[in-house]
Amino acid sequence: MTFKSLKQFLNIKMRMTGLYQYGSRDHDCPFCKLTKKRILWKSPLLMEVKDIYPVSKNHTLLITKRHVASAEDCTAAELRAIILRSKITMKSLRKLDKKITGFNLGFNVGESAGQTVPHVHFHIIPRRAGDHSNPRGGIRAVIPGKAVY
Ligand code: AMP
Ligand code: ZN
Secondary structure, eight states: OOOOOOHHHHHHHHHHHHHGGGOOTTTTOTTTSOOOOOSEESSSSSSEEEESSSTTTTOEEEEEOOOOOOGGGOOOOHHHHHHHHHHHHHHHHHHHOEEEEEEEEEEOGGGGGGGOOSSOEEEEEETTSSSOOTTTTGGGGGSTSSOOO
């Protein structure tokens, strides 16, 4: 097999190894344009930032480096990285803030489910006892009135 150029050879090799897709970025996307100083931690697959409109103190986002809209399109490596990193982040947040007594974790997938930024991000929302008059149901309460049982 012959290759016309080094670029063509590298493209084929990257596709074969699955590395190609991890370079995907969208210049109109706020998460593809995050400045270095906003990124608290990064790995080859993920970035960790504080949410700019936090729903609780230290609301944190784990964002894929790759621009892809839906958690359904994450690779196994990205999903694994998100779950493993969330464990570390929760531990360090608990250490930082002794008032944290729990977390809500999750993805919004699609506009009808409330997603506003179409680039995969995992919410880590610290909870503190008493921050809501009736926290029962947590993320099950995203559709008002449906969490009661
Ligand atoms: P979602 O509604 O699940 O798509 O969540 C988007 C989240 O991203 C919201 O919690 C926003 O406050 C947050 N957000 C939007 N733009 C930025 C940004 N530039 N840096 C950090 N967080 C952001
Ligand atoms: Zn993006």
